[in-house]
Amino acid sequence: MEIYFVLETIGFIILVFVGIPWNIFVLVRFAYIRKLEKKLLPTNTILVALSFINLLVLLSRVFPQTLDAVGLENLLNDIQCKLIIYTYRVSRAMSICLTSLLSCHQCILIAPVTGKWKYLKQIVNPNVSLIMMLLLGMNMALYPSSILYGQSKSNTTHSPYTLHLVYCDVDFLNYVSYTINGLVSVVREIIFVSLMTMSSSYMLVVLYWHAESMKGVRSSAKAQTKTAEYKASRAVLLLVVLYVLLFGMDNTTWIYTLTMTNVKQEVSDTRLFLAASYAVMSPIVIFVTNPKLHQNFTIPCMRGMFCA
Numbered sequence: 001m002e003i004y005f006v007l008e009t010i011g012f013i014i015l016v017f018v019g020i021p022w023n024i025f026v027l028v029r030f031a032y033i034r035k036l037e038k039k040l041l042p043t044n045t046i047l048v049a050l051s052f053i054n055l056l057v058l059l060s061r062v063f064p065q066t067l068d069a070v071g072l073e074n075l076l077n078d079i080q081c082k083l084i085i086y087t088y089r090v091s092r093a094m095s096i097c098l099t100s101l102l103s104c105h106q107c108i109l110i111a112p113v114t115g116k117w118k119y120l121k122q123i124v125n126p127n128v129s130l131i132m133m134l135l136l137g138m139n140m141a142l143y144p145s146s147i148l149y150g151q152s153k154s155n156t157t158h159s160p161y162t163l164h165l166v167y168c169d170v171d172f173l174n175y176v177s178y179t180i181n182g183l184v185s186v187v188r189e190i191i192f193v194s195l196m197t198m199s200s201s202y203m204l205v206v207l208y209w210h211a212e213s214m215k216g217v218r219s220s221a222k223a224q225t226k227t228a229e230y231k232a233s234r235a236v237l238l239l240v241v242l243y244v245l246l247f248g249m250d251n252t253t254w255i256y257t258l259t260m261t262n263v264k265q266e267v268s269d270t271r272l273f274l275a276a277s278y279a280v281m282s283p284i285v286i287f288v289t290n291p292k293l294h295q296n297f298t299i300p301c302m303r304g305m306f307c308a
Helices: 001-037 042-069 078-110 115-141 145-149 175-213 221-226 228-257 267-287
Strands: 151-152 162-164 170-173
Touching: 001 042, 001 162, 001 228, 001 267, 042 078, 042 267, 078 115, 078 145, 078 151, 078 170, 078 228, 078 267, 145 151, 145 170, 145 175, 170 175, 175 228
Parallel strands: none
Antiparallel strands: 151 170, 162 170
């Protein structure tokens, strides 16, 4: 167990010291682009929101977990626990919703300008911010349990339907509340993962058609015909694959816990690590795959070092 706690501490420290700076960096870069160009494309607006949500996930859940892992215990009172748990759950829910929205929006962008696709382009593109606000309102309404049942750690006896989150407990009191809370999360994620999967599958078909149409075309001409939407689609697909892999394992573990009582803390820690890994890795993927973030970005030369 001692080795487990050492590895856990190292793992969460890495998540904090990599994830928080990267998400802040992406937010600052997009703010710089917004200042230069006076606006952001709808896709980049979604990416800004996703980076901000990632930051909230890390600050509300992983950072306190890391402090506890290094020996700072009993950090939060009841009210702080309710606020922290609520922020984390809404942020985690927004993470899947925004990734799904990003996938669906990119799918609509590369679709032909005909029929229903034309109608969707006219509806979705100008209203991305409104859609994100509606998703936020939905997720805020789905998690009253965090406020009702969240509490700080204490020596009092809890019901068997309690989630132990290191610095806080969430005691659902009975099996019905415990199961409903779990099923709400699972159903929501099934819906948005399904949307994500369908839109990503369509994008793969379009990208395949595009690759087939480029066969026999000279490489120079081929490079010129690759549009920004085509490249952005591959970046979105990479984020979707990353999400599905990490949260697929997370949700598998979550469904398993619905069959258990007195869920062990190690299980909750594993789920948190998987969920937080997306918040850490996605800003790196966003930066690497988004040409806008590379514009006017140079690393200052230091004495004794060569600069490109």
